[in-house]
Amino acid sequence: FIDRPDNRTDDDLNNVITQDEQMLRILDKVRTVAPSNAPVLVQGETGTGKELIAQALHNLSFRTKSGQIVALNCAAIPETLLESEMFGAEKGAYTGSDSQHVGRFERADKGTLFLDEISDLSLPLQSKLLRALQEREIERVGGSQPIKVDVRIVACTNENIQQIVDQGKFRADLFYRLDVIRIVLPPLRHRPGDIPLLADHFLEQYNKEYAKTVQGFSQEAIQVLTSYQWPGNVRQLENAVQSAVIQTQSDLIVAGDIDLHRDESSPPPIEPVSQDHSDRIPFQVGMTLRDLEKEAIMRTLEAHDFNQTKTAETLEVTSRTIRNKLREYDKPESQ
Ligand SMILES: Nc1ncnc2c1ncn2[C@@H]1O[C@H](COP(=O)(O)OP(=O)(O)OP(=O)(O)O)[C@@H](O)[C@H]1O
Ligand SMILES: [Mg+2]
Secondary structure, three states: OOOOOOOOOHHHHOOOOOOOHHHHHHHHHHHHHOOOOOOEEEEOOOOOOHHHHHHHHHHOOOOOOOOOEEEEEOOOOOHHHHHHHHHOEOOOOOOOOOOOEOOHHHHOOOOEEEEEOHHHOOHHHHHHHHHHHHHOEEOOEOOOOOEEOOOEEEEEEOOOHHHHHHOOOOOHHHHHHHOOEEEEOOOHHHOOOHHHHHHHHHHHHHHHHOOOOOOEEOHHHHHHHHHOOOOOHHHHHHHHHHHHHHHOOOOEEOHHHOOOOOOOOOOOOOOOOOOOOOOOOOOOEOEOHHHHHHHHHHHHHHHOOOOHHHHHHHHOOOHHHHHHHHHHHHOHHHO
């Protein structure tokens, strides 16, 4: 007989949209491990849903009534403030502190402490965190009394921590303490079946938010979405759909509405766009010039990761021409 937290149903996981086998297995694992107090390490590229999973782990635990989930982003807070954010500080612990400060560990007592971007934690703080986890107690900065804390740790990272351990930048003993249950979220490009599903989900969400009535995506638009590599994963897809919903002129999102302006600072996806002969257009007598042109535009778009500006440059036309052509291809009567 496995005791389950009261009133917890799969509703807590319903906001995780997926139909992918591997993701569904991960959700099963989340349901299974959530009620235990074991630490969980969630690994995955940026935008793959790590925070969503951390929240689900808390929602499906026994800790929702006794405590809350408290987040601490180890990369966002300056090193000098991180210790007191984590463990709290007594009055007068440092210059300018004229009141006592309760840290995130204490606020997460009997709940979940969600340590985001754990790999960015400095070595001195790693030692302090390790001690807190081993002793199950913390000391506020400037304090002398240890304080008992009962927290469940969910740590997230978008890096391979094992590598950082091997480089000597992350303590192996802390890593093993955090890495009791590991959940690795696959990048969106490895679950292409989820792309149309998520796109529809975000379409509905942003229709509501902007009081729009966009009905769906054209075939070409879906083709653009499913063949893109999504280095920013689900978050980037969400942003693309949001921007298309706002900008579309019709009740259907067409390929030209999808603006995949890539952040120049983000590295290009590792996988090549295609390994086949997509740089060649098969021509058969019977094809129209229009068919050939469409083929040329779609292939060039694909080769440029759907960047319309670069496609226009390659084909020596204006971006406006590309946009207009894409709109035209999406019109059913012109097929
Ligand atoms: N499977 C999913 N279903 C629905 N929404 C999702 C899914 N995965 C991610 N999202 C949404 O995508 C966005 C990014 O997800 P989240 O913040 O959990 O990513 P992350 O892995 O924590 O990213 P980062 O490493 O950049 O912090 C959020 O708005 C989240 O709600
Ligand atoms: Mg996150």
